[in-house]
Amino acid sequence: MLFNIFISDLDDGIKCTLMNFADDTKLSGKVDTLEGRATLWEDLDRLEERANKNLMEFNKDKCKVLHLGKYNPGVQHRLGSTQLGSSSVDLGVLVDNKLSMNEQCAAVAKQANRMLGCINKGITIRDIEVIIPLTSALVRPHLEYCVQFWSPLCKKDVDRLERVQRRATNMIKGLGSVPYEEG
Incomplete structure (x- = not known):
């Protein structure tokens, strides 16, 4: 219960879609435009700042980017100073960039x-x-x-x-x- 109270304001100021699953967080947004990418990057920075302020850490080895869509540019993202790797798995489900199963x-x-x-x-x-x-x-x-x-x-x-x-x-x-x- 204390953990839920602690993270209850995690989405304050976040413009992209933020979903929490127990102790996992998923941030998603459209990055097909420069504005979309900038918004996602700002939200990632906001999450990193909040974690640092509250003496929390993201397990950056587990933080992955899932590139979906035929025209997805596959842009690299970072959390703090760490470049995030790519993944083709979301919640244990294999997905390719065309959403083929x-x-x-x-x-x-x-x-x-x-x-x-x-x-x-x-x-x-x-x-x-x-x-x-x-x-x-x-x-x-x-x-x-x-x-x-x-x-x-x-x-x-x-x-x-x-x-x-x-x-x-x-x-x-x-x-x-x-x-x-x-x-």
């Missing part, structure tokens, strides 16, 4: 398939009562993490994720080799 779908399918491989190697009982809870607890979280944000739109991405689900179904004794129906 192809890499995210591939990464999710790979993680889910790894978990299915562990289940396949480690569990000899293939009953539905065993496999369903394991896939629900170990595989499904990978498939559903932030799905509202990265919701797959391309057919190849949807097919990739459905192959993971079919693989899980095929592991269950009596349900294996279920034909795939277009629907």
Whole structure:
């Protein structure tokens, strides 16, 4: 509670969009014009000044810039005297500069398939009562993490994720080799 009170005025004087997540802060703004860049830089300076005044520190190694948009100039930003690095990940979701989620779908399918491989190697009982809870607890979280944000739109991405689900179904004794129906 004291921490929340301490940071409650963090957005005072900030012109860009500022979002707080527990002990993380996200500053976002449009930088396609010189005015937009200047506003973002002023806000970064304002956050740094406030942190110094209150004897706080930003973990500058964790501070990254996410460049989005086809015409994003990819300008370098700084926090204090530290140049901020770039990232293609926001909250653990892979995004390219065109907002394509192809890499995210591939990464999710790979993680889910790894978990299915562990289940396949480690569990000899293939009953539905065993496999369903394991896939629900170990595989499904990978498939559903932030799905509202990265919701797959391309057919190849949807097919990739459905192959993971079919693989899980095929592991269950009596349900294996279920034909795939277009629907």
